Amino acid sequence: MVSREPPSSWDPPRQGRWPWFGAFAFLFLVASQTVAIVTSPPDRDMGDLEKILYVHVPAAWIMSLTFAVVMFYSLRYLWKGRETDDLAAASAAEVGTLFNGLTLLLGMLWGKPAWGVWWAWDARLTSTLVLFLIFVGYLSLRAFVDEPERRAQWSAAVGILGAINVPIVYMSVRWWRTLHQVQSSPDTVAGIYVLSLRANAFAFLFVMIYLVRRRYEAACLDRAADHAEQDAALGGR
C-alpha cells in the first residue's frame, strides 16, 4: 500500500541551493561548448561537422543514464511502495525523454550532411526511436490515469519496460549491421576531441541532475497540494 501520509508528515523537498547548482550547470555547459568549438580542429573527413559530436554524444549518454535512474526508482517504488520514488521516476522520465528527443534530432541534423540522409531505418536509429515512443507513452499514461496508486504502479511497469531498451540501443550497432557506426573509444578519437567531449558530457550530466531535481520538487509540491485537497474534502484535520 502506498503510504498516504497526512500533509503534516509530507515534507516536500526544499529548493535549498539548487538554483545555484543550476546556474553553475548552465554556465559550465556554455563554457565547455565554447572551449570545444573554439579549440577543436576540423575533422579530416567532415570538417566542422565534427562539432555536433559535442552535443549528440553527450545527449545520448545522459539519456541512457537518466533512464537508468527511472529504472532504479521504478523498481524501488514497486519494492517499497513509497510515493516519492514514483515522483522521482517520473521526473527522471521527463528529462530522459528530453535528452532522447535531443539525441534523435541532433543525430538527424548530423546524418543529413554526413550520411546524405536525415533518417535510415537501421537498428540503432529504430531502437532509439522506439525508446523515445515508449517514454512518450509513459508520460501520456501519467497524464491519463488519475488514481495515484494505480498511476504509480503502471508507470513503474512501463518505466522498467522502457529502460530495458537502453542496453539494447547501446548494443544495437554491435548486434546488428547498421548504417550508424559502432561506438568510438579514446583509441579512435583524437585526444583533443576526447577532452572536449568529456567536458561536455559532464556539463550535460550537471544539467540533467538539475532538471530532474527541480521537476522532482515541483512534482512533490503538486502531490502535497493533492493530499491537502483530499484531506480538506474528507473533513479536514
Next chain:
Amino acid sequence: MTESKSKRRPWVIAGVVAVVAVFGWLLYGGLDKNVVFFLTPQELLAKGTAGYDVPVRLGGQVKPGTVKWDDKTLRLTFEVTDGKSDVAVQSSGAPPQMFRDGMGVVVEGRFGRDHVFNSTGLMVKHSNEYHPPKPGEKPQEMYKTLIKGSGS
C-alpha cells in the same frame, strides 16, 4: 484495506516482471543477427539470380581508384568492395559531401543482370574515427579534388 493491498504487492511485481519478459521476448527475440541494414558485395553475389532486380541495399568500401564522375551527365560510377568481392555501382547526381575513395558507403537500388548495381540512393557510412587532418592535408577539400580530378 491496507493489509490486503500490501499482500498484493509481490503479485504486482511478479506480474510486471512477467509482462516485461514477454514483451522483450516478442520485441527482440524474433530479431537475430540477420537483421541487416545492407548486404555486403559477397552476400549479394552469393544470392545468384535471386539477387537480380530486387530492391536491396549494398554496403562496403568505395574501392580506391575506381571512382569516375562525369560532371556533364552527372553520372557517378565506382566499385563497392568488402575486401573479398567487388560490385560495380552506377549512380547519378552529386554524392554526399563526404563521399570519396576508401569511404564506407551504402547504396540503395537494384542489382542488374549485367552485374551493375543501379543506385537510386547513396549514403556515406562513417567510421567511428575522428581525427584532425595530418600535416599537409586540409579537411573537406579531398572531396573537391576528387570531383575535379576525376571529372570528364
